[in-house]
Amino acid sequence: MNFLKKYLTGWVSPSYLKDNGILCMNKRNGDYISRYNSRSRYPLVDNKLLTKEVVEKAKIAAPKLIDVVRAQYEIEHIAPRLENLDQFVVKPANGSGGKGILVIVARDGEYFVKSSGVRITLSAVERHMTNILSGLHSLGGKPDVAFIETLVHVSDYFADYSYEGVPDIRIIVFKGYPVMGMLRLATHQSDGKANLHQGAVGVGLDLATGKATMAVQHNQRVTHHPDTGQPLEHIEIANWKQLLILAARCFEVTRLGYLGCDIVIDEARGPLILELNARPGLSVQIANGVGLLPRLRCIEALDDLPVSVEERVEFSMAHFATRKTVDTQESLWAEPAPA
Amino acid sequence: MPHRGPFLFLIALLVIGGIGTAVYRHRAFAIPFSPDQAQTVWQVEARVQFAGDGSATNIFLTLPPDQTGFRIVESTRASSGFGYSPAYRDGQPQAHWSKREVLGEQSLFYKLEIVEDGDHVVPAIPPATRTVPSWREPYATASQHLLSMAMPISADGLSLAQQLIQIMSDERGDQNAALLMAEYQTATLLQNLLLAADVPARTVEILTLEDGRRRQDLKTYVEVFQDGSWHLFDPERGEVHERHNLLLWVTDAPSVLDVVGGRNSRVSFSMISAVRPALAVSQEQFGDFGFSLYSLPIAEQGFFKLIMLMPIGALVVVFMRIIVGLKTSGTFMPILIALAFLQTELVPGLVSFLLVVGTGLAIRTYLSELNLLLIARIAVLVLIVIGIITVFSVLSYRLGLIEGLNITFFPMIILAWTIERVSITWEENGPREVAVQVGGSLGVAVLAYLMMSVPLINHLAFNFPELHMVILAIILLLGRYTGYRVMELRRFAAFRSATNEPPAT
Numbered sequence: 001m002n003f004l005k006k007y008l009t010g011w012v013s014p015s016y017l018k019d020n021g022i023l024c025m026n027k028r029n030g031d032y033i034s035r036y037n038s039r040s041r042y043p044l045v046d047n048k049l050l051t052k053e054v055v056e057k058a059k060i061a062a063p064k065l066i067d068v069v070r071a072q073y074e075i076e077h078i079a080p081r082l083e084n085l086d087q088f089v090v091k092p093a094n095g096s097g098g099k100g101i102l103v104i105v106a107r108d109g110e111y112f113v114k115s116s117g118v119r120i121t122l123s124a125v126e127r128h129m130t131n132i133l134s135g136l137h138s139l140g141g142k143p144d145v146a147f148i149e150t151l152v153h154v155s156d157y158f159a160d161y162s163y164e165g166v167p168d169i170r171i172i173v174f175k176g177y178p179v180m181g182m183l184r185l186a187t188h189q190s191d192g193k194a195n196l197h198q199g200a201v202g203v204g205l206d207l208a209t210g211k212a213t214m215a216v217q218h219n220q221r222v223t224h225h226p227d228t229g230q231p232l233e234h235i236e237i238a239n240w241k242q243l244l245i246l247a248a249r250c251f252e253v254t255r256l257g258y259l260g261c262d263i264v265i266d267e268a269r270g271p272l273i274l275e276l277n278a279r280p281g282l283s284v285q286i287a288n289g290v291g292l293l294p295r296l297r298c299i300e301a302l303d304d305l306p307v308s309v310e311e312r313v314e315f316s317m318a319h320f321a322t323r324k325t326v327d328t329q330e331s332l333w334a335e336p337a338p339a
Numbered sequence: 340m341p342h343r344g345p346f347l348f349l350i351a352l353l354v355i356g357g358i359g360t361a362v363y364r365h366r367a368f369a370i371p372f373s374p375d376q377a378q379t380v381w382q383v384e385a386r387v388q389f390a391g392d393g394s395a396t397n398i399f400l401t402l403p404p405d406q407t408g409f410r411i412v413e414s415t416r417a418s419s420g421f422g423y424s425p426a427y428r429d430g431q432p433q434a435h436w437s438k439r440e441v442l443g444e445q446s447l448f449y450k451l452e453i454v455e456d457g458d459h460v461v462p463a464i465p466p467a468t469r470t471v472p473s474w475r476e477p478y479a480t481a482s483q484h485l486l487s488m489a490m491p492i493s494a495d496g497l498s499l500a501q502q503l504i505q506i507m508s509d510e511r512g513d514q515n516a517a518l519l520m521a522e523y524q525t526a527t528l529l530q531n532l533l534l535a536a537d538v539p540a541r542t543v544e545i546l547t548l549e550d551g552r553r554r555q556d557l558k559t560y561v562e563v564f565q566d567g568s569w570h571l572f573d574p575e576r577g578e579v580h581e582r583h584n585l586l587l588w589v590t591d592a593p594s595v596l597d598v599v600g601g602r603n604s605r606v607s608f609s610m611i612s613a614v615r616p617a618l619a620v621s622q623e624q625f626g627d628f629g630f631s632l633y634s635l636p637i638a639e640q641g642f643f644k645l646i647m648l649m650p651i652g653a654l655v656v657v658f659m660r661i662i663v664g665l666k667t668s669g670t671f672m673p674i675l676i677a678l679a680f681l682q683t684e685l686v687p688g689l690v691s692f693l694l695v696v697g698t699g700l701a702i703r704t705y706l707s708e709l710n711l712l713l714i715a716r717i718a719v720l721v722l723i724v725i726g727i728i729t730v731f732s733v734l735s736y737r738l739g740l741i742e743g744l745n746i747t748f749f750p751m752i753i754l755a756w757t758i759e760r761v762s763i764t765w766e767e768n769g770p771r772e773v774a775v776q777v778g779g780s781l782g783v784a785v786l787a788y789l790m791m792s793v794p795l796i797n798h799l800a801f802n803f804p805e806l807h808m809v810i811l812a813i814i815l816l817l818g819r820y821t822g823y824r825v826m827e828l829r830r831f832a833a834f835r836s837a838t839n840e841p842p843a844t
Contacts, residue, residue, distance in 0.1 A: 012832045014823045022831050026661060027821040099767060134712040143713075219833030286834050 021291030023282060028258075032296065036175065036257025037278050044254050045276040046139075049093040049147050055273055058253045061246060062273040063089070063266075067148040075129050079122060087151040090125070092132040092144045098193050100137030102128050105151065115192075116164065152274075153267040161185050161235065163227040165192035169205070169237065169263045169271075171244065172280055172292065176251035176309070178244045178316045179295040181205040182287040183235065187217065188227045201225060202287030203232055208321035210240030216287050243271040244313045250276055252309070288322055295320055346819070350812045357808030364803065368625045369410065369456065371617035374798035378617045380412070381453040381548050381610055383586070387596060389604035391441025396600035398436040399426065400449055401592045403546075407461045409586060410454045412624040417448040430464070430591040441601065453548075454620050455583055463568045466539040467591075472531045478522060481515035486536055488513065496538035496565045497578065503532055504577050525574040526559040539564040543571070544589035546608055553609040557588050557595060618802065632801060645678055647800040650810045652677050652787040657817050659783045664824030667783050668760050668776035672753060676780070677787035679749045685788060689781070691731065692749065696777075698727050699758035700765070707762065720755035 017024070023032075044050050055062045066088060067081055082088070090102040102125065103115040111119035131137070132146040158167045165186025172180045182202050186192045189199030196202045201222060204213040212235035215222050224231050237243060247261040250273065260280025263271050285291055298319060307315075364370055387400055398421075403411065416423060418436055426435040434449050474482055489506060493499040507516045507525065519528055526542045533540035541564075544557035560579070562569040571579045579585065589595050598604035622633065632643050652674035659665045667673055680688040702723050706716055728751070765773045790796060799806055823831075 009836075010832050011828050012835050014828065016835065017823055017828070017831055020834065022823075022834060024821075024823045024827050024831075025664070026824060030819065030821040136713070216833070219836065221836075286831070289834070291834075 017291075021293035021295075022285055023292040023296065025282065027293075028279075028282065032174075032258040033279060037259075038255065041254055041256055042278050045256065045259075045278045047093050048091060048095070048275055049145055051273075051276050052147070052149070054253050055250070055276075058249070060249055060253065060273055061269060061271065063149045063152055065147060065149050069129055069133070069146040069148070072130065072133055075126050075133075078126060078129065082122075082125070082148075085148070088148050089151055090128060090132070090146055090148055092137045092146055094138035094142065094144045095132075096137075096139055098195065100128075100132055103151065152264050152272060155238075155265045155267045157238070158185075158265070160228050160230040161225055161232070163187050163192070163225070165190070165194055165200075166264055168194050168274055169243065169265070170280065170284060171247040171261045171263065172284060173247050173251055173259045173261055174296055174299050175257050176248055176307075177299050177312045178207060178247050179299065179320060180284050180288055180290070180292055181207060181244075181247075182284045183212070183237070185225060185232075187225070196281075196283045196287070201232070202283060203235060204284075204288030204290070204322060205237065206322040207244075208317045210237035210243070211235070213322045214287070214289050219286060237265070239270060241313060241317065244316065245309055246271050246273060248309050248313050248316075290322060346815075350815060353808040353812035353815075357805050357812070360805040360808075361799075361803040364631075364805075366458070369458070369617070369621040370802050371621070372799070372803075374616075374618070374794045376617040377614045378620050379455045380613050380615050380620060381451075381455070381586075382613070383451045383453060383546065383548070383608060383610045385449045385451075385606055385608055387436075387447040387449070387598075387604065387606050388445065389598050389601035390444050391438075391601050393440060393442045394600045395439050396437065396441040396598065398434075398447065398599075398601070398604075399428070399597040400434040400436075400447075400606065401428075401589050401595045402432045402434055402449070403451070403453075403586055403588045404431050404590055405461050406587050407463075408455065408457060408459065408583060410456045410459045410624065411451055412454050412620055413452040415450045417450070421447065428592055431589070433592070445601070452623075453586065454624075457583075463564070465567075466541060466564050471534050474531075474535075478519055481518045482532055482535060484515045485513065485519065486532060490536070496533065496536075496540070496563050497570055499536060499538055500529065500533055500540070500561065500563050500570075500572050501577055503529055504572065504574060508575055524559065526561050529561045529572070529574045533561070533563060541590070543587055544595055545571075546586045546588050546610075548584040548586055548610055548612070550610070550612040554607040555609070556607065560585075562590075618798075632804065644797070644801050645681070647804060647807070648678070648681070648791045648797065649674055650807050651790050651796060651800060654810050654814060655787040655790055656783055657814050659779075659786065661817050661820055662824060664826030665779040665783060666776050667780040668764065669757065669780065672757060673780050673784040673787055675750055675753050676784035677791060680784065680788040681791055683749075685785065688788075689785075692781075694731065695724060695727050695749065695754055696758055696761065699723055699754070700762055703758055703762040707766065717755055717759055720758055721751060724751050724754045724758070 044054060049065075049068065052062060052065050056065065066085065069075060069078065085104075086107050088104050090104075092100040095101065104112045104125075105115050106113040108119055111121060112125055113119055129146045132144050135143045138144040152166060154162070154166055161167060162185045167183060167185045169181060169183050171178050182204050184194040184196065185201040185203065186194050187199055187201060191198065194200050196216075199218060201215055201217045203215040205211070206213050212232055215232045217226060223233060243263060243265075247263060250259060250261050251257075254276060256276075256278050258278070258280075260277035262274045262277065264274045266272050282292075361372075365372060385400060387398060389396075389398070402414075403409075405411070416434065421436040421438045424435050424437075426433040436447055473479075485503070485506065489499055489502040493502045506513055507520060507529070509516075523531070530540045530542045541562050543560050543562050545560050546555065546557055549555075559574070561572045561574055563572060564570075571582055571585065573579050596604055596606045632640060632647075635643065653671065655677075656667070656671060656673055660667065660670075676688075676692065679692075682688075683691065699720065703720065706719060711719065728749075761773055761777060764776060
């Protein structure tokens with residue numbers, strides 16, 4: 001009996017999800033992605049090299065492109081091109097889920113020092129590039145292109161909040177309006193990756209202020225970072241509005257109506273667009289404890305008049321304040337009031 | 340939805356078109372909807388015998404008309420030395436044999452295959468006007484008397500016939516009836532009495548179908564036309580309601596057999612019944628059903644039997660992914676596995692699949708250390724899969740496990756890709772994700788296999804390919820389903836626990 005009860009609590013009714021405005025996979029694919037994201041624009045975000053090019057052209061802040069390796073023979077002559085680089089990141093243009101990213105934080109004589117502190121030789125770097133070119137990390141194993149970009153110096157503010165990996169902020173932008181955001185913190189369990197299903201911590205962010213509202217790991221509420229023990233309650237993203245404007249501008253660049261923007265905060269340069277995603281996941285709803293649908297519908301109900309980026313961001317900040325939607329509860333950090 | 344109307348119209352069109360065509364073909368060609376529907380097939384042999392006297396001979400054998408309740412599937416004849424041509428006389432088909440010079444005892448055979456088919460309905464032809472027979476005395480008076488007895492206690496033609504039969508069959512009955520029956524054949528008498536009373540009636544010759552009977556004769560019955568159909572009467576017992584074993588042989592023609600230029604002519608009937616699959620029977624009658632897969636050579640037919648099952652597999656995959664939300668490795672890989680299962684049987688198929696993929700994975704682990712380029716890696720895997728299959732086949736044959744041979748039914752390229760994909764998933768997302776995806780794929784494959792091996796589905800898919808339009812409509816509808824998947828009800832349970840439960844400390 002107890003077992004059955006425990007099992008059943010692992011399920012929710014469709015009406016509960018509907019009442020809470022949870023966007024589901026089928027609806028995301030059928031009513032949002034396929035309707036608002038034109039196929040012809042997918043390559044812009046699926047190919048990170050293309051993303052970099054258009055983002056740079058539009059003067060949207062992003063890590064700088066240093067070099068591109070397109071063919072195997074180039075790798076034989078890569079040594080002189082890497083000579084003057086102490087810190088850099090090698091990425092596959094068509095990688096997914098953070099695969100195939102090599103982060104070099106320093107040089108030690110012959111060796112390259114990875115972010116984990118491990119020293120590797122030049123030939124290891126070359127082999128990594130060969131793997132990228134052969135399509136080891138790309139979707140469907142297609143031959144790929146490797147590119148080298150500048151290393152992001154994560155703002156010290158996050159030093160205690162992230163284990164190994166780079167914390168990033170995911171903003172869902174719908175028709176140019178930011179609709180929901182979360183901060184993703186890598187953990188030991190997630191192996192430095194910022195994917196929630198791999199065990200990263202997702203921190204819901206209030207769209208009005210950039211303050212943390214609640215945090216989840218493995219779909220469970222948490223209050224502290226599991227590795228650093230740092231309380232997550234007081235997180236507040238600096239220059240929040242500027243960050244939202246950065247995300248919202250990506251709509252103009254890509255013309256993708258339903259877009260996920262991954263943003264990192266560089267110590268010196270501030271928020272930078274790391275990558276864009278035409279099929280952003282749904283767990284942002286769990287991290288925020290709020291469903292996406294009411295917000296998407298709110299934007300859909302607006303007139304299609306051209307509105308400036310600033311106006312859109314102000315609209316979102318005014319309408320999508322997370323605390324407001326849950327102000328029946330004292331604070332999401334406290335125990336919830338009985339229903 | 341801006342295009343909802345046309346979309347629903349298309350769906351309706353597909354469903355109606357598919358089902359409509361199927362029903363039409365079922366009616367027109369008697370293709371059964373169920374695979375094990377059996378039909379009783381009667382083989383009736385009419386044997387014509389006569390003695391030729393050396394002159395030119397014409398033989399006309401009346402054949403049963405197209406009638407309600409029976410379908411004539413096939414007719415053959417055996418008559419060496421005789422010329423044959425089909426003929427038609429007085430609204431009935433006839434077999435016409437002819438020969439210039441016939442001497443001695445002759446036997447001609449005409450064989451019919453007849454199927455009992457309650458769905459086969461032939462509209463009744465209203466009676467032609469018949470001349471009312473003129474009676475000689477004292478029969479005229481007797482018949483009037485008999486009618487005046489039966490008339491008051493009857494309401495219409497049917498009840499009049501019923502009453503007349505009763506009066507005539509009463510042994511110690513009416514003297515007039517006895518008088519008439521001494522003169523006339525009972526059936527002819529009944530017909531004439533009815534005609535005299537202005538009731539449309541006719542005598543018919545019927546054959547009683549009984550398994551294994553030989554040398555049967557036709558019996559003369561009477562039919563009365565009323566309310567748009569003919570009602571059959573046994574002149575000795577009354578109206579016949581149970582007529583599934585009564586075959587009308589002669590309705591309008593004057594006689595069953597006409598031999599010109601021969602003596603001692605007679606016809607007798609033998610019959611046997613057999614129960615045969617309905618499908619085979621209608622195939623015999625209609626050949627390849629006009630435009631159907633049966634017009635293909637046998638080898639292609641076998642191929643299409645599998646192909647026509649693939650939409651079922653596709654439907655299962657679409658359902659399991661869109662409605663249930665199961666993860667599979669490779670979108671339609673489960674269909675191909677399911678098709679292989681169809682040929683290997685389920686358990687041997689599962690075992691060999693897991694064996695090959697498992698062994699392949701172990702070898703693939705070594706390959707990943709070689710840093711091969713992708714295309715080369717896949718090609719190597721194809722060779723490895725072939726190697727594994729060969730070794731397993733030989734090994735299991737040596738050990739006396741014949742099932743091992745079935746491994747060859749799995750498409751090798753698919754196996755190679757499966758190993759590659761599973762191996763990458765293992766490296767990138769861990770064994771848990773592999774278990775989820777392989778489990779999901781095999782689950783969907785097994786479900787698709789179970790669906791595909793239902794005899795009814797097999798039968799419908801091949802014999803009514805138009806029903807795939809209905810499957811298409813269902814898949815189109817599923818493609819527009821934007822509701823929650825079953826697995827999401829579990830996934831988003833986290834939403835509830837995350838928002839309603841206190842944080843862990």
